[in-house]
Amino acid sequence: xxxxxxxxxxxxxxxxxxxxxxxxxxxxxxxxxxxxxxxxxxxxxxxxxxxxxxxxxxxxxxxxxxxxxxxxxxxxxxxxxxxxxxxxxxxxxxxxxxxxxxxxxxxxxxxxxxxxxxxxxxxxxxxxxxxxxx
Numbered sequence: 001x002x003x004x005x006x007x008x009x010x011x012x013x014x015x016x017x018x019x020x021x022x023x024x025x026x027x028x029x030x031x032x033x034x035x036x037x038x039x040x041x042x043x044x045x046x047x048x049x050x051x052x053x054x055x056x057x058x059x060x061x062x063x064x065x066x067x068x069x070x071x072x073x074x075x076x077x078x079x080x081x082x083x084x085x086x087x088x089x090x091x092x093x094x095x096x097x098x099x100x101x102x103x104x105x106x107x108x109x110x111x112x113x114x115x116x117x118x119x120x121x122x123x124x125x126x127x128x129x130x131x132x133x134x
Contacts, residue, residue: 039084039085042071042081049082050082050086059076059078066078
């Protein structure tokens with residue numbers, strides 16, 4: 001098991017002036033990218049890919065052509081990339097939305113069931129007077 005860090009000792013040893021300088025330097029720079037994605041690789045030819053896609057080339061066809069260069073990409077990933085390129089690469093592409101849960105909320109009233117005889121609901125079920133048949 002790892003030892004717990006004593007943050008009181010860390011605070012006593014910390015040079016806050018050096019930390020402040022380091023944070024100021026980091027604020028002036030762009031954060032490093034972790035890795036390139038296919039969208040990053042295809043960004044220089046973005047307009048050409050979009051033009052071909054608008055012209056009728058499917059993502060599977062474009063994928064096969066790109067594999068010959070070689071750019072290993074699946075048709076699904078290329079479709080996603082084209083959507084992002086269309087949206088400007090800012091992550092504003094269409095995203096899946098979650099559907100609401102099918103089970104009722106705990107505070108929701110249960111729905112009134114219809115009677116098995118086919119008659120209307122009684123007056124205490126929904127606040128409406130019952131239809132009395134003679």
